[in-house]
Amino acid sequence: MKSKKLSIFLLGPGNVGKELLKLIIENKLTLEQNYDLDIRITGIFNSKYGINNKEGIHPDQVNNICSGLTLTSDTITSDNLPNLISHNPKPSILIDTTSSPVSFDILLTALKSGSFVVLSNKRPLASSYSVFHKLHSYGLNRIFYETTVGAGLPVIRTVNTFMETGDEILEIKGCFSGTLGFIFSSLEDGMPFSKCVEQAKKMGYTESDPREDLSGQDVARKIIILSRMIGMEIEMEDIEVQKLYPSSFDKYTVKEFMGVISKLDKKYQEKFQKANKRNNTFRYVAKVSKKGCTIKMTEAAKNSDLGNLSGPDNIIIFKTKRYFDRPLVIKGPGAGPIVTAAGVFDDIISIIKIIHGV
Numbered sequence: 001m002k003s004k005k006l007s008i009f010l011l012g013p014g015n016v017g018k019e020l021l022k023l024i025i026e027n028k029l030t031l032e033q034n035y036d037l038d039i040r041i042t043g044i045f046n047s048k049y050g051i052n053n054k055e056g057i058h059p060d061q062v063n064n065i066c067s068g069l070t071l072t073s074d075t076i077t078s079d080n081l082p083n084l085i086s087h088n089p090k091p092s093i094l095i096d097t098t099s100s101p102v103s104f105d106i107l108l109t110a111l112k113s114g115s116f117v118v119l120s121n122k123r124p125l126a127s128s129y130s131v132f133h134k135l136h137s138y139g140l141n142r143i144f145y146e147t148t149v150g151a152g153l154p155v156i157r158t159v160n161t162f163m164e165t166g167d168e169i170l171e172i173k174g175c176f177s178g179t180l181g182f183i184f185s186s187l188e189d190g191m192p193f194s195k196c197v198e199q200a201k202k203m204g205y206t207e208s209d210p211r212e213d214l215s216g217q218d219v220a221r222k223i224i225i226l227s228r229m230i231g232m233e234i235e236m237e238d239i240e241v242q243k244l245y246p247s248s249f250d251k252y253t254v255k256e257f258m259g260v261i262s263k264l265d266k267k268y269q270e271k272f273q274k275a276n277k278r279n280n281t282f283r284y285v286a287k288v289s290k291k292g293c294t295i296k297m298t299e300a301a302k303n304s305d306l307g308n309l310s311g312p313d314n315i316i317i318f319k320t321k322r323y324f325d326r327p328l329v330i331k332g333p334g335a336g337p338i339v340t341a342a343g344v345f346d347d348i349i350s351i352i353k354i355i356h357g358v
């Protein structure tokens with residue numbers, strides 16, 4: 001008989017959420033043995049429906065849910081979600097793998113009721129500074145969000161380690177978007193901009209509306225999280241973000257937008273050709289320092305850390321007081337449901353260690 005029960009409640013069984021449920025089921029027994037725990041998945045909800053069972057949802061039922069949540073005799077609507085979450089047996093972890101801008105209240109309900117929270121969803125942390133602050137007001141060891149920046153890459157924990165060991169972060173610079181990395185690599189190979197975007201969309205790299213990526217908003221959300229972690233009380237409007245298309249294209253539907261972006265082909269082709277003559281290329285670079293945050297197309301030598309980057313990889317370069325002459329570099333896949341789910345799972349293991357008292 002295990003001494004403690006742990007309840008896991010998941011919001012957002014999408015690409016990342018489904019991979020995560022698989023990981024939990026596959027590794028449950030080992031974790032239970034290592035940490036003397038009885039791990040139960042007690043809730044799984046999308047925006048409309050879900051399933052709740054305080055005794056634990058059977059793995060077969062979890063697998064069924066992963067093939068699509070609809071209203072059946074086993075499911076309920078999500079109307080009563082705050083109540084279910086606050087009464088989820090403790091210790092418990094609420095996981096937000098949604099893409100919802102409105103999960104803040106639910107996260108707060110969970111924290112207030114004593115639950116831990118893990119997010120891959122950037123939006124609550126990237127909304128106003130007061131929301132960010134409130135989510136952290138229950139203690140740093142109650143909220144985990146490694147995968148909100150760089151997916152499975154250890155970016156958030158590196159920032160935390162710098163802060164906790166008394167280093168001073170002077171600058172964080174890098175390419176934080178796998179989608180834009182893919183597009184810029186393809187532009188460098190001579191592909192027209194419109195084709196790059198079409199292909200990125202076809203391969204599932206872009207959001208359903210590629211302007212989410214091309215506007216720099218997704219990168220800005222990551223940058224605001226990092227800036228706030230290092231003590232900057234900033235809001236979205238304080239970040240200087242370069243859009244990769246003219247604002248006049250904002251009025252179009254996605255279909256219309258995809259129809260007009262070829263107007264930008266010549267401009268991008270000329271830029272990349274000119275840079276190529278200088279043995280340079282362009283990257284979509286974000287920079288954070290106490291002076292402020294910028295996100296823009298930046299020319300980089302092809303043989304530099306930034307210029308070397310290929311395809312959808314991310315690179316994050318930390319210049320600190322200790323890592324001054326040779327900054328610390330983290331590089332690798334910064335997107336994808338498998339690496340992201342593994343990062344969320346790692347946050348869950350960190351919480352299990354806290355519960356176990358390791």
Ligand SMILES: NC(=O)c1ccc[n+]([C@@H]2O[C@H](COP(=O)([O-])OP(=O)(O)OC[C@H]3O[C@@H](n4cnc5c(N)ncnc54)[C@H](OP(=O)(O)O)[C@@H]3O)[C@@H](O)[C@H]2O)c1
Binds near residue numbers: 334340
């Ligand atoms: N995929 C990646 O590589 C990656 C990497 C790092 C971070 N992330 C972040 O991780 C999150 C999930 O990504 P994903 O690729 O798995 O997205 P996804 O496939 O679109 O899944 C999102 C899931 O959230 C559900 N959902 C939406 N609003 C909800 C709400 N209010 N309450 C409960 N469930 C809700 C959706 O279901 P319905 O809309 O059908 O209800 C869907 O099941 C996103 O925030 C993304 O930015 C993703």
